Amino acid sequence: MKVLGIIVEYNPFHNGHLYHLKNAISLVKPDFVVAVMSGNFVQRGEPAIIDKFARAEMALRAGVDAIFEIPSIYAFQDASGFATGAVGLLNSMNVVDDLVFGSESNDIESISEIASVIVEEPEEFKKRLKEHLKKGLSFPNARRFAISGMLEEKSDNMRYSNNILGIEYIVALQKLRSRIKPHTIKRIGSDYNDERMSEIPSATAIRKAIFQGSGIRGLPDFSFEILRREFEEGRGPVFPEDLFDFLRKKVLILEREGLEGIYGFNEGIAERFFISACKSANLKEFLESVKTKRFTFTRIKRRMIYAIFDVDRELVLRSNDHGPQYLRLLGFRHGSREVLRAISDRSSIPVISNMSGFKNALKSKGIDVALAQDQMKYDLKVSNFYRLYFKSQNCEDDFRKPVVI
Amino acid sequence: MKVLGIIVEYNPFHNGHLYHLKNAISLVKPDFVVAVMSGNFVQRGEPAIIDKFARAEMALRAGVDAIFEIPSIYAFQDASGFATGAVGLLNSMNVVDDLVFGSESNDIESISEIASVIVEEPEEFKKRLKEHLKKGLSFPNARRFAISGMLEEKSDNMRYSNNILGIEYIVALQKLRSRIKPHTIKRIGSDYNDERMSEIPSATAIRKAIFQGSGIRGLPDFSFEILRREFEEGRGPVFPEDLFDFLRKKVLILEREGLEGIYGFNEGIAERFFISACKSANLKEFLESVKTKRFTFTRIKRRMIYAIFDVDRELVLRSNDHGPQYLRLLGFRHGSREVLRAISDRSSIPVISNMSGFKNALKSKGIDVALAQDQMKYDLKVSNFYRLYFKSQNCEDDFRKPVVI
Structure with a gap:
């Protein structure tokens, strides 16, 4: 059994995603495709436009066999934290053979070489890094310049967001000494942040068109239908703008001191946020x-x-050190039971699909019970909060909805 | 110079308030009337319908000479905490001779007798209180039953909200060994919670009429004009309902554990709030x-x-133990400079009317600097938050607005 793993957000699922999925499949010719996807908030620090269950359904309709949720504590961290969670999940399954990710450069050798420098930290790298940090550069920038001093034109890879994610995926694989083999395929269509509509528009362009109520192109029919159904039933669209009212009130109440206690804030950023x-x-x-x-x-x-979720520094550090503690199944396809059974048998962390399953899972050997509970509590909080932005205006139990099949 | 002190909310100022003010003046015949008033949130746990500066203006138009803000940390506590702040302010001025408050019973002797039992805690009271607490009664109820066992029909005074406030005013006066003499006059017109419109409607009825957009009666013309002006300029009306959206999101994020850390919550109440x-x-x-x-x-x-403001148990306890640390002037009338000067000269805490005044005031002898800063920080947070509900949708510096004259 050959299994392909992919890391997705599908916010929403569009032609570019379909192209990527098909190309990944023809590249490694797997028996099954397993995806890990962010939940109701995505890596760029935004709410997803529609609920995770609807996005999981899109994935299944597109040909993914089983889809799991990346715990929220990883899903909206920077590239490194996101990769720790996403790759950690794929690796913990102990069935995934290949990981295919999109990149701007399509240059797996350079990306891997950069990742190796980051993981192995040769003396020259450490020295250069130190020098750049001394100049007052932020850590990501100092690291980028240290590497560009060593790998020269290869370091150009670090200038594009999908390359950067790819580097971090490989860093995570290397750190885990994973047997998963990484591949990359070239991203096509519009740039990540391009807001214009085209045959293969970016997800950003699609969300913008939804926001403006203008015509949406570039989605497969099933994706368009799911989107329409969700909107009709009052579940979305949710936009980043919707969060502002709560955010500003929360920030005002937290004040500078309260903000400084939150992951990612120092005195300067807290001050800028407050003002x-x-x-x-x-x-x-x-x-x-x-x-x-x-x-x-x-x-x-x-x-x-x-700031909205009071993200706790310690939980982020523990999560990044110990990895995700459960595999939350969002949906699977008929005919994929074989791969699900293999994951259940071989995975190093428990597969869960409902709350009683989670409670049982806490008895599994080898998991960090406190960390699993904290990660789950955080997932529930994030999902419940998100659904308060639905027109139906009621919290739903995040586990009330059955796994999508 | 004879000075009358009153404790008000004026939410908004109506005929019943005017009647009370006139009667209080004819009762003690003062040279000046000084009021202390809650700010943008009032004692019943609601946002005021309009801003504190507009309500201060109403007070001045009605004949009050100077008006000060009850710090927020007292303003929406229960009767006892509210009285600690309000009476504490009046007493700290060292110029107030009389306090007149409205009551249902108009029976100053019984009210004072009950207050004395509470302050002096005779053995019989302590014994009865203990017994009722053992039965599982809440502290306020246990106290009420202990007193009704001792003072019988006099304890009927404890059944009405204005009587209860009156008792706590006298408790506060006695505890401070204040030289201020308490008086009471009978409340007229509608009951506090009566929602019907009449010639002398309750403030509740008026707020309800504003909410429903129906006709408002029972306000003096100047009060009506100020109300209209505020609404026209987008400053209010603010209703308790407006807070719900923020509250539910905040509660969801705080979760049970977070709520339990807040003043006034125990495990059971936290659970009920969360669910x-x-x-x-x-x-x-x-x-x-x-x-x-x-x-x-x-x-x-x-x-x-x-819950909205993350009210800190320790700040409440420190505030109730040490009293208010500054006299924030909201407004005064031409011709009242004499009483203001007397307050400035004789008061035990500094009079402030702007932020630089506050900063200077921190150098005053005898004030608890840390407590003054914490009380002020809390006042600013509450006022700024309140103004986010204005249609203009921008924070205003709480001290940008000059004192009303």
Whole structure:
């Protein structure tokens, strides 16, 4: 049995995703495809446009055999934390043979070489890193310059968001001494952040079109239908702008001191958040007010989410050290029971699909019970909060909805 | 110079308030009237319908000479905490001769006698109190029954909200060994909670009429004009219902453990709040879901506000032990400079009217600097948060607005 693993967000699922999935399949010719996907908040520090169950359904319709949720504590961290959670899940299954990810460069050798430097930390790298940190650069930038000093043009890979994610995937694989073999395929269509509509638009362009109520193109029919059904039933769309009202009130109440206690904040960022929350009338004004040269929109948006959910530094550190503690199944296809059974048999962490399953899973050997509970509590909080933005306006039990088949 | 002190909320100022003010003046015939008033959140655990500066203006138009803000940490506590702050402010001025408050019973002797039992704690009272507490009664109820066992029909005074406040005012005066002489006059017009409109409607009835957009009666013209001006300029009306959206999200994120850390919560109340926030679609449903026989709507609403503002147990205890640390002037009348000067000269805590005044005041002898800063920080947070509900949707510096003259 040959199993392909992919790491996705499908926010929402579009033609570019379909292209990537088909190419990945024709590259490694697997018997089964297993995906790990972020839940109701995604890596760029935004709420997903529709619920995770609907996005899981899109994945299954597209040909994925089984889909699991990346615990929230990883899902909206930076590339490194996201990779720790996503790759950690795939690796823990002990059935995945290949990982295929999209990249701008399509250059697996250079990406792997950069990853090796990060993991192995040769003396030259450490020395260069230290020098750049001394100059006052942030850690990610210092690391980038240290590597570009060593690998020269290969380090160009570190300039694009999908390459950066790919590097971190391979770093995570190497750290876990994983047997999963990484491959990359070239991303096609619009750039990640390109807001224009085209045959293969970016997810950003699609979300923007939904926000503006203008025509949406570039989605497979099933994806479009699921999107329409969700909207009709009042489950979304949820936009980053929707969070601003709660955020500014929360920030005002937390004040500088409260913000400083949250993961990702120091005194300076706390001050900028506090001042900007007070004087900005909407999310755009807020982001522009907080932004500095070194503090990009995505970094600000992730910290917005951290502030909303009181993200605890210690939980992030423990999670990044010990990895995810459970495999939450969101959905699977008929005919994929064989791969699910293999995962259940061989995985190093328990597979769960409901709350009583989770409670039983806490008795499994080898898992960190306290960490599993903290990760789950955080997942439930994030999902429940998200659903308060639905028009139906009621919390739903995150486990009330059965696994999508 | 004879000075009358009054304790008010004026939410909004209506004919009943005017009647009370006139009667109080004719009772003690003062040279000046000084008021202390809650800020943007009031004692019953609600946001005020309009901003404190507008309500201060109403007071001045009605004949009050100077008006000060009761720090928020006292303003939405129960009767005892409210009285500690309000009476503490009046007493600290060292110029107030008389306190006149409205009551249902108009029986100052019985009210004072009950207050004396509470302050002096005779053995019989302590014994009875212990017995009732053993039966599982809440402290306020156990106290009420202990007193009714001793003072019999006089204890009927403890059944009405204004009497209860009056008792606590006298308790506070006695504890401070204040030279202020208490008087009471009978409340007229509608009951506190009566929602019907009449010539002298309750503030509740007026707020309800504003909420429903129906006709408002029972306000002096100046009060009506100020109300209209505020609404026209987008400053209010703010309703308790407006807080629900933020509250439920905050409660969901705090979870049971977070709520238990907040003043006024124990495990049981935290659980009820958490469950109810999730399943209720509006404030009414929430209140009804949390309510128990012993846990009244007002007590729930106060705790809602505590949850919103992360009210710290320790700050409440320190504040109740040490009293207010500054006299924040909201407004005064031309011709009242003499009484203001007297207060400035004789008061035991500093009079402040702007932020630089506050910073200077921290150098005053005899004040608890840390407590003053914590009380002020809390006042600013509460006022700023309140103003996010204005249509203009921007924080205003709470000191940007000059004192009303």
